[in-house]
Amino acid sequence: MQELTFTRDGALIRGVVARPEGVGPFPGLIVIPDVRGVSDHYRDVAGRFAAAGFVSYVVDLYSREGAPELTDMAAVFAWIAALPDRRVLADLAGAAARLSAHPDVRGDAIGITGFCLGGQYALMAACTAPGIRACVSWYGMLRYAKTNALKPASPLDLAPQLACPYLGLFGADDALIPLADVEALRSILARHGKTFDLKIYPDAGHAFFNDARPDTYLPAAAADAFPRAVRFLLDHLA
Secondary structure, three states, rough: OEOOEEEOOOOEEEEOOOOOOOOOOEEEEEEOOOOOOOOHHHHHHHHHHHHHOOOEEEEEOOOOOOOOOOOHHHHHHHHHHHHHHHHHHHHHHHHHHHHHHHOEEEEEEEEEEEEEEEHHHHHHHHHHHEEEEEEEEEEOOOOOOOOOOOOOOOHOOOOOOOOOEEEEEEEEOOOOOOOOHHHHHHEHHHHOOOEEEEEEEOOOOOOOOOOOOOOOOHHHHHHHHHHHHHHHHHHOOO
């Protein structure tokens, strides 16, 4: 795994890349971690996607301020509320451009995936960033309680602008994402003629794929979701 950086708006944006074995070029995949930022778990996830054939780029969206220390859910929600969406989405657009220029990457085959907060931003980037050809969002939150200067539009607000095929992976028992929000997303995407698939896993809560968290990990759902994500990305990036 190697470091890959780019500069945007005077800031150095860091990240790490996992490369498949063999001779490229390969499809590229941006990987967005959850609210706690880049960790060993997401380096491992990138390695799994690399083994499946993608040059996988884990982007550190906290390159400017450093990863947060989140001691409880109140701190998590406060941190999320303070993140400026326009900056994050501009950084992700920069990451897509940087990855497309990588010598081992097919520049016309850039996908994006993310988990929790990263899943939210993966969907939002698929609606706003040029050059993204497929999106897989893992239990990404969909609705803002209110909008403001930092959060001008929720994922549901942006969904009519979706510009690539989309796969959403959700848990039926996710306390952070009501099934009504998932159904609202389904309705919006269908009404606007988007290419999409939504998979809802029974008995799964938030972060069901995170095998570094025994309190949330659901092996059966995770075992179905990963190959489903890989197939979806390969179908649309091949």
